[in-house]
Amino acid sequence: MSDLFRYVFEPGFFSSGPVHVALAVGAVIAITSAVVGVFTVTRGQSFAGHALGDIATTGGSGAFLLGVNQFWGFLAFGAGAAAIMEMIGVQRRRGRDVATGVVLGAALGLAALFLYLATQSSSTTGASFTILFGSIFVLTSSTVPALIASALLALLTVLLLARVLLLTSLSPDIAAARGVPVRAVGVAYLMALGVSVALSAVVIGAVLSTALLVGPAATALRLARGPVRAAITAAVIGIAAVWLGVVLAYDSYYWPPAGRGWPVSFFVVTLIVAGYLASSLRRGGRRPDEHAAHDDTDAERACSPA
C-alpha cells in the first residue's frame, strides 16, 4: 500500500513549496472556473470564453514585454475585452463570426510579436511557454493574494447574479418584463467570465484557458440536473483535474525523455477531455420520447374537475 502511495506521490511532493501553492491556488481557480463555466455553457457563451482566452494571450504577452507579471495582462485584456464584447454584442457565434475571427487572429498575431520581442531582449526562453501554456509551478508569492481575491470576486459576482442569469437564459423577454436589467447583467457576467479566463490562463495557459472553464461544466451538465448540483459537480471535477494534473506533472520529472517533467496543462486538459468523454457514455436524464406518449392521460387528469 505504502509502495503504491510512494509510486503515485514521488519523493518530495508533500514538502515542496511550489506544490503547496499550486494545489491551493489551483483549487480556488478550479472552483471559480467551474461555477462560472456552468453559466457560460448554459448561456451558450463558450465561444465568447474562447475568444477572451485569445485576447488574454495578447494581454499576458504584452505585460511580459513591459516587465509586469503576466496575470495583470491576462486580467486587463480578459475583463476589458469582455465588457467591450457585450456592449457591441459579438459574444454569440451566430452573426459576426467572421469579424470576430479576424479580431482574434490579430490578437494572437500581436501576442506573437510581443513574445518575440520579449524573448529577444531578455533571453528568457520559458516566457512564451508559461504565457501560452500555464505557470502554476512558478507563481510568484506576490501574485497569489491577487489571484485569490480575483477568484473570489468572480465567484461572488456569479453567485449574486445566479438566479437572474438562469431566468435570462430561460427567456430574456420574461426577465426583462420582470424588471431585470438584462444588458447590465450580461456585462457584469461577461466581466466575471473575463476574470475567470485570466485565472485559468495562469493555471493551464491563455490558449487553453477555456478547457478549465467549459470542460468541467459541460461534463457536470451531463451528469447533474439542477443548477446547484451542476455547479458543485463541476467544481469537484475541476479540482480533481487540476490536482491530479499537478501530481502527474510532478511525477513526470522522473519520466522520459529528459527527466525535466511534462507540462501541467497537458495533464489537466487531457483529464478534462477524458472526463467529458466518459460522461457522454453515461448520460443522465430521460429521453424526450420516453414520456411524450403519456401526455394524453396527463391532460385528462388535469382537466377532470378537482
Added chain:
Amino acid sequence: MTAQLLQLDQVSVRLGGRQILRDVSLRIRPGEFTGLIGPNGAGKTTLLRVILGLQPVTSGSVLIDGAPRSHRDSSIGYVPQKLAIEPDMPLRVRDVVSLGLDGHKFGIRLPSRARRERVNDMLTAVGAGRYADARVGELSGGEQQRVMIAHALISRPRLLLLDEPLANLDISSEQGVVSVLARLARAEQVAVLLSAHDMNPLMPVMDRIVYVAEGRVAVGDTDEVVQPEVLSRLYGRHVDVIRVHGRILVVAAPEGSDLADDPFPDDAAQDVGIAG
C-alpha cells in the same frame, strides 16, 4: 361598471418605418378569458410586448388598474412564444417554476420546505407534477407549455399573457393546455390574454375576442366580431367566414379583389390566407 384590469387607448406602434399597430383600443376585466386572434405577422406579439412594457408605443396609453405600468410589476405573468430550451440546460421543471417566484432577484436563496410545497402544488395544478424532476429541455412541447404556465402563475399575477402557446402542439396537448388555462383562470381569478392564429381550440373557453389584422383590432364577443363585414373592414379586403363541422374558417379573397370602398387604400396588399 366593473373596474378595468387592462386598458389600451389608441395605441400605435411604428417600427423601422412600418406601422405595426394602429389605434388599438381594448379593455380587459379581471378574470376574463380573451383570445388574441389573427394571422401570423398581424401584430399579436407586438401587442403583447406593448402590454408587458417591452415595446415602447409611438402614441397612445397603456393603463393597468388605471395607472401606467411600472417596471418590476408582478401583476402580469408572461409565457413567450416558442422557447428554444437546450436539453443541456441545467434546469429541472421545479427549478423553472421556482424561478417564477424570484428569478428576477439578486443573491442566492436557501431551500425551504414551504417553497418546495408551493412549487409542487403549482405543478400539480397544471398537471406537470409527474415530471417535476425532469430537465425542462427534455420535455415535449405540450409539457413545456404547462411548465411555463406554472412558472407564470406561481407569482399569482392578475393578468396572464400567452404568446401562441398552442403553436406546434398536437390536438390532445392543445386541448389539455386550453382546459388547464381555463380552469386555473376561473379558480384563481386571473385574466388571460392568449394569442393564436386559430381560434377554434379556444371557442369553448373564450369570453371575448380581440381580432387583429393589418395592425388594427376588432374587440367584442366572438359572435359580434367573427362576421364577414367586421373582418372585411379589418383586413381591408373581402373576407368570408365559413362555419363547417363546428369549426370557423376565415377566408380572404385573393389579392386584387379589394373592397370597392376600401377604407384603407394605401395598405400594402398582403396574402391573408386562412386565418382561423
